[in-house]
Amino acid sequence: MMKTWQAGKRLLPMTAALGLILAGCGREDLSVLRPQGPAAESSFDLMKLAITIMVAVLLVVFTIAAYVLIRFRRKPGQREVPEQVEGNFKLEVIWTVIPLILVVILAVPTVKAVFAAGNDHADDPDAVKVKVTGHQYWWEFEYTDYGVKTAQDLVIPAGKDIAFELRTADVLHSFWVPSLSGKIDTNPDGTVNRFSFSAPNEGVYRGKCAELCGPSHGFMEFKVKSVSEAEFEQWLASMKAPAVLPEDPQLAETFRSACLRCHAVGDQGLAVGPDLTGFGSRESVAGILLNDDTGADGAPILENLQTWLHDPESVKPGNTMPDPKADLGLTDEEIDGIAEYLSGLTLE
């Protein structure tokens, strides 16, 4: 064990250097290489250790290969037969034992981390419990302790452990926020998965579905919004406020009969589809049309809503929402009216 540790120590400077190089790779809110929370950091530490060992191995192999290929080229006119060596017991033992030691160096922290990752905080009274359900192609988040349900945007208090319970309503999906934590599958009922992560820093992180789930698998994205404790409390309160329907009674009726059959706002509607409460404060429409008033990385929410409502199929092929115009019989004016209403449905 002592030996292992020493070898590990010698690898440390290289690990640090590699860490620095890798940290330059990718977006802070998305890249595995720029971890923003303890769960992702634990994976990243293992990765750095593994990469270091593996780069060292590669260097040895490449060096020997290069040397052999240069030194032992057949020279023109070389006729004599080289000595036929059967093998070399000592050498062969060396390259059996060294890899074994390297494997042990990697295996010990791996096993430790595996058990640490198994800590799911399900019984931790301080943790925020969230039930995650994957649907073709959207995510549902239910805060069981608070009776609040939302979709696409997972709002969490910074620094707190979040205890997840994951399942799917249809096919397999996989819940992944690269900069916060590794992924975990959502299995159909019966094999419920639990795990936990936390996001110490406030910010918005990009989440993805990582298991092929149909045509729009690549578009099954979501956001994790880490906010201060106070903001979180306020968010919960306004999520529970009674629904405000469109002012125009006719539009309100259309909205109720066409949309609230599947969706919910506040205390109204069904929420078999994504819950739309506080929609105006969302980071995105449908998970992929990014709401950005500056237009740098997306479009204003109103525009995104119009894009979506006028032709959901073209945004997310194969999604299960009926087409407002073709299937639900809404007019262009009604659609634009509903878009306007929803984009104004902001939270405190």
Next chain:
Amino acid sequence: MDWITTVDHKKIAILYLWAGGFFFGIGGLEAILIRIQLIKPMNTFLDAQTFNELITMHGTTMIFLGVMPVIFALMNAIIPLQIGARDVAFPFLNALGFWTFLFGGLLLNLSWVMGGAPDAGWTAYTPLSSTTYSATHGVDFYTIGLQIAGLGTLIGGINFLATIITMRAPGMSYMRMPMFAWATFITSAIILFAFPAITVGLVLLTFDRILGANFFNPETGGNPVLWQHIFWIFGHPEVYILILPAFGIISEVIPTFSRKRLFGYSSMVFATLLIAFLGFMVWAHHMFTTGLGPVANALFSVSTMLIAVPTGIKIFNWLFTMWGGQVRFTTPNLFAVGFIPTFTMGGVTGVMLASAPADFQFHDTYFVVAHFHYVIVGGLVLGLFAGLHYWWPKMFGRMLSETLGKWTFWTFIIGFHLTFFVQHFLGLMGMQRRVFTYLPNQQFDTLNLVSTVGAGLMGVGMLIFLWNIYITSRKPADAADDPWEDGRTLEWTISSPPPEYNFKQTPLVRGIDAFWKEKLAGHQAMTPSEPVGSIHMPSATLLPFLMSVGIFIAGLGFMFSRDTFGSDVLGFLFNNYIVTGLGLVITFGSMLLRSLFDDHGWHIEPEELEGR
């Protein structure tokens, strides 16, 4: 007709090669289409459904129909020659294996023109592959096509086992067998144990889909995770079925072109056995994120890492084979030498993946895509290229052009690294696999462009190879018996291409690298172990072809047995299992013919042998 009825292992090898090459080409085209779609963010070159069909068919085609048959081609062409045999143990079965493989592959690819290809990934995870979520017949083509093709593989594997166990030339003990023969032997054993798992899985999935069974349907008590276990209990060993033959090829090519015997032969054999054994113990490392729990994850992590040890032994043994030798950079050896660092890179990322908590991040991302292509393309395909260039003169009597061969090598390997090296970073930066497109501004754009350009370059390498084959085929067949001059094993002692009966007299083997040993002793040829005598040959027959056609028809019939057709006649034929029955009648009828009419084959008499 000659080709349809042949039972000669050398001709069957060539059939496998053309069929495998054909499917490899289809799989390659699919790969290029996939890469074109991913060349830039939010590309609309392909739609999402087509893309999913393409990745599914690309993966399935490459693994089952592209590289496996080329491996089988080399095994068929070389194994009997290397062990000093006149054919494989069961020539009739050998032909049957080829035809079932071909018709299975054709059935699978028919899906492109018969209403939709499979779209649930080559792993066909349920419930996505159930009729609820994949309503076309695509997945039926997958289950039934692979079932039929798999039959061929299993037959082939058993045949090689029997051949190697019973038909080695006198004096060739196991520990004197060439490494490629060892690799074939162990690969065949893996096939024997792994393929029944996928066979069962495919039957269950077929029943779920066509007969409405509920093995994998959670609503009625089935379990989708069960499919994952069944699939990977087969799927992981399958990876070794692919890579061990490549190891075997490299172990032949490197000693020949270093003019040295393989370093550490017995540890090579032992390492191969160990890899095969461990290969069966680690399937759940594909399922770390399924939620197996920490105990299972820890166990499968550690056992997976252990595979690095025997693999490392092999790599260092190859390097030390060249140490002190005289290395020649012929085309086959370029591929073999290129294999070592490339495969090592695939191997080390494998160890990284084995660490479960790190795999929570790697799994289902482009990091994994990069890893397995380093192993499969950088390992196996480079190995196959080495083997094909090496044994081409033996198979066809013509040397491939060395100049074009070197062009193939450089374009292919540079293209390969361009394509797949950057994908490691794409994965780490957050790009999942199997996505038909991606949003802009995620820093994925440049790397994807590089990857696509690399894929194009690999395509160019393939075209040069095809051109090489074409112009070579127009040259006279005048390759020497031992065209590389430093051949070490028995196949180089007979003419190129070999006569129908391979060895006029079975040679006597006096050590490892039998031919090389004789050359060192100053002999030009092997000492025969028997007098010249009459040689028994099996007869050509159409039955294996007919049996496979029958299975093909039965499969199609079964697949459509629940459909409603516009035409009453079709409906009647399919819905009453008449088509299925007809297919089975053809198959079983052929079997009956085979049993009723004894065919004793024919003989080549000594006078005839001397006459040539």
